[in-house]
Amino acid sequence: MPERTPYIAGNWKMFKTIAEARAFAKDFRPRAEGVEGVDVGLCVPFTALAATVEECDGSGIKVCAQNMHYEPEGAYTGEVSPPMLTELGVNGVVLGHSERRQYFGETDRALQDKVPAALAAGLEPILCVGESEEEREEGETERRLRHQVQEALEKVDAADLGKVVIAYEPIWAIGTGKVATSEQAQDAIAFIRALVGDRSKEAAEVVRVLYGGSMKPDNAAEILAQPDVDGGLVGGASLDPESFAAIVRAAVNAK
Ligand code: PEP
Numbered sequence: 001m002p003e004r005t006p007y008i009a010g011n012w013k014m015f016k017t018i019a020e021a022r023a024f025a026k027d028f029r030p031r032a033e034g035v036e037g038v039d040v041g042l043c044v045p046f047t048a049l050a051a052t053v054e055e056c057d058g059s060g061i062k063v064c065a066q067n068m069h070y071e072p073e074g075a076y077t078g079e080v081s082p083p084m085l086t087e088l089g090v091n092g093v094v095l096g097h098s099e100r101r102q103y104f105g106e107t108d109r110a111l112q113d114k115v116p117a118a119l120a121a122g123l124e125p126i127l128c129v130g131e132s133e134e135e136r137e138e139g140e141t142e143r144r145l146r147h148q149v150q151e152a153l154e155k156v157d158a159a160d161l162g163k164v165v166i167a168y169e170p171i172w173a174i175g176t177g178k179v180a181t182s183e184q185a186q187d188a189i190a191f192i193r194a195l196v197g198d199r200s201k202e203a204a205e206v207v208r209v210l211y212g213g214s215m216k217p218d219n220a221a222e223i224l225a226q227p228d229v230d231g232g233l234v235g236g237a238s239l240d241p242e243s244f245a246a247i248v249r250a251a252v253n254a255k
Helices: 018-033 046-056 082-087 098-104 108-121 133-137 141-153 158-163 182-199 201-206 220-224 241-254
Strands: 007-011 039-043 062-065 092-095 124-129 165-168 208-212 231-234
Touching: 007 092, 007 165, 007 208, 007 241, 018 039, 018 046, 018 241, 039 092, 046 062, 062 124, 082 108, 092 108, 108 124, 108 141, 108 158, 124 141, 133 141, 141 182, 158 182, 158 201, 165 182, 182 201, 182 208, 182 220, 220 231, 220 241, 231 241
Parallel strands: 007 039, 007 231, 039 062, 062 092, 092 124, 124 165, 165 208, 208 231
Antiparallel strands: none
């Protein structure tokens, strides 16, 4: 069985100016530098990418964007392309976050082009999927996850599927303080892994599937200890260097 390196990624959403991003990185970097066996990433606003890349240079901390267009350039006012991110030294990009789906019309169809475009540019995509509260209550969780995963990965070659990071983020748990039980997280993530396995057994063994949704220092350990949970995408608790570092430490101890 190949080992999967756990990955803890902080999603800052629309928080932190350049000055605030620099201050975070200066404080967080020494807390993360001694950590071994866990990948750590910061998904930051476009405006703070260059400064965060500079502050994290040589630390091993990955710096990621939170969205991206799939074309390399074009008449797409307000958009940012893959080469614009790689030029800055960015390592990855969050794609299909539920807030982008909910407020900005992000579609599975666009993700079908965004995920392979990120991979082609050398950016590690963090593809977000997850059901709404209503879908869970109606027993529609697996149907929703199947649709989102199959659509978004449709144009990714089977050989590249293992390079995608998938974040299972139940919408009802994002920013609500309502965290999925470790059993709910394990079941959904095992299901997502099986969906990847329908395309490639090898990819299913190496693809990293993270949990996201109100992960905090006091609940991270239990979720991260689940066999299929390969890390976390952390929103609110990633804004403070110590609480984010505590989640990283929980990941070190969990495996
Ligand atoms: C997120 O933004 O992806 C997220 C999981 O947020 P929170 O941890 O605040 O629920």
